[in-house]
Amino acid sequence: xxxxxxxxxxxxxxxxxxxxxxxxxxxxxxxxxxxxxxxxxxxxxxxxxxxxxxxxxxxxxxxxxxxxxxxxxxxxxxxxxxxxxxxxxxxxxxxxxxxxxxxxxxxxxxxxxxxxxxxxxxxxxxxxxxxxxxxxxxxxxxxxxxxxxxxxxxxxxxxxxxxxxxxxxxxxxxxxxxxxxxxxxxxxxxxxxxxxxxxxxxxxxxxxxxxxxxxxxxxxxxxxxxxxxxxxxxxxxxxxxxxxxxxxxxxxxxxxxxxxxxxxxxxxxxxxxxxxxxxxxxxxxxxxxxxxxxxxxxxxxxxxxxxxxxxxxxxxxxxxxxxxxxxxxxxxxxxxxx
Ligand code: A3P
Numbered sequence: 001x002x003x004x005x006x007x008x009x010x011x012x013x014x015x016x017x018x019x020x021x022x023x024x025x026x027x028x029x030x031x032x033x034x035x036x037x038x039x040x041x042x043x044x045x046x047x048x049x050x051x052x053x054x055x056x057x058x059x060x061x062x063x064x065x066x067x068x069x070x071x072x073x074x075x076x077x078x079x080x081x082x083x084x085x086x087x088x089x090x091x092x093x094x095x096x097x098x099x100x101x102x103x104x105x106x107x108x109x110x111x112x113x114x115x116x117x118x119x120x121x122x123x124x125x126x127x128x129x130x131x132x133x134x135x136x137x138x139x140x141x142x143x144x145x146x147x148x149x150x151x152x153x154x155x156x157x158x159x160x161x162x163x164x165x166x167x168x169x170x171x172x173x174x175x176x177x178x179x180x181x182x183x184x185x186x187x188x189x190x191x192x193x194x195x196x197x198x199x200x201x202x203x204x205x206x207x208x209x210x211x212x213x214x215x216x217x218x219x220x221x222x223x224x225x226x227x228x229x230x231x232x233x234x235x236x237x238x239x240x241x242x243x244x245x246x247x248x249x250x251x252x253x254x255x256x257x258x259x260x261x262x263x264x265x266x267x268x269x270x271x272x273x274x275x276x277x278x279x280x281x282x283x284x285x286x287x288x289x290x291x292x293x294x295x296x297x298x299x300x301x302x303x304x305x306x307x308x309x310x311x312x313x314x315x316x317x318x319x320x321x322x323x324x325x326x327x328x329x330x331x332x333x334x335x336x337x338x
Contacts, residue, residue, distance in 0.1 A: 023055060027062065031055055037209050040183045040196050045211060051150050052213050060124030061149055067132075068123060068155040074135075074163035075256060077120065077146040078154075080218045081211055082178035083170035084238040085146060086301040089116035090277040091241075092166065095253050097138050098269060106276060110138075113287055115298040123147045125295065148212045151221035162232075164256060167222040170238035171338045172215055173310035173322050176205050178303065180313070185300050202318055206325060216329035223335045239307050239338035245274035279305030307338065 023031055034046040045052040053061060070076075077092060079085040090111055094101075101109040110119060119137060123145045126133035135145040147154065158165070170178075180201045187193040201210075208214025226235035234255040241248040249270050253259050260270055275281060282288055283302035291298040310319065326337055 024059065027059060031058060037204070039211075040201070041186050045209065049153060050217065051153060052209055052211065054211060056128045057124050057148070057211070060126070060128030061153055063127040064123050064147075064149070065153070065155045067127065068157060070155065070157040070161035070163045071143060072162040073143065074161065075142065075144040076123075076158065076163060076165050077144070078151070078165050078167045078222060079146070079148060080169060080175065080213075080215050081148050082175045082182060084168050084241070085148075086116050087238075087241070087277060087279070087282075087305075088166065088168050088236070089120040089146060090282060091249060091252060091273065092144060092256075093119050093137065094273045094277055095249065096142050096144070096256065096258065098264075098273065100138065100141075106272070109276065111276060111282070112285060115288055115291055115293050115301070116282070117298070117301060118293050120144050120146050124149060129294075150212065150218045151225055164231075165222070165225075165233045166236065166252065166255070167226065167233055168236045168238060168241075169219045169222075169337070171307070171310070172326055173314055173319060174238075174307065175215065176202065176322070177310045177313045179205070179210065181303055182300055186296060189297060189300070198313060202314075206321060216325065219337075220330065220333060220335065223333060227334070237338060242307050245278075246270045249273055 031046060034048055036044040036046045037052065039045040039054060042054045042056070045054050046058055048058055048061070075092065075096070077085065077088050079088065093111060093116060094109070097109075106112070121133065121135055123133075123135070124147060126135070126145075135143045137144045180196070180198055183201070184195040187195065204210055205213070205215070208216070212218060222233055223235055226233035234251065236248060236251070250260060264270070279302065283299075283305065288298045288302055314322070330336070
């Protein structure tokens, strides 16, 4: 399966959200025969093996499954959308490149001039566009990539290799609110469409019919794997990183096999990384305020960066319903969301 090249497809392939007419020939039939639901930014999301994926994500997932060869030293950041992926990309990048971009020479750090989404690429979107995407970071010193795919849909080689997975999850209520704002921004900026009413988004989210959903199966897949295989999957929570970024940074560095040395601790490296990757710092950089990446303006990845913004959007009834879903789905698993 070859990626459509820019020359033999219309510009609509380059549009961030695939139109059905642009699906690659070899997949058109199999994609459009899947159960589908309307989507807010692309025409449809499709149910593939129990998860809802947009066509571009599904196409990229299938190509990743066929072609991605994990290496033992790979680092893969996995997340359900809007759980803090951009932040984690920045933190992981800063941790693994800290020897090159010493905190004392912070002005040289690529994080100051490049959006984290462009420093660490998303696997399925990369495979949807390219035949052999390059996931090397920092001139090939590391291979780091991200994915929103659930554990069950990851390429087989990920499980077979010793590569490490870092998963970040977040309160289902804040994730929903963040997602709603994100979708409306994309609809407005990319397609000139109006906002989706919040109750509509809420209903679909509760049914699991949102991009990469259901959120509960997504989170539980990685949670269970992290319990069974803690050396393979590090399970993080957005709220815990917010509360104690330094503690979580130490966990990340240790998990990746590059714990902070005593000298680094004394030199304030951990705090330096937290500050560099903080919402205030990153969201105020020119590149993140006015820059654009392939798929969207960079500022769509930065909104409030707070815990508990759901209180400004959800009625009591909605909050109770979402809490009940989590309680029921997570019962007996040990996973608790904030
Ligand atoms: P809000 O919409 O609640 O503000 P993702 O990167 O997975 O798309 O998640 C986006 C969410 O993470 C947004 O949440 C965004 O503001 C928040 N975010 C982005 N960068 C952050 C940072 N450095 N620190 C904390 N939150 C951040």
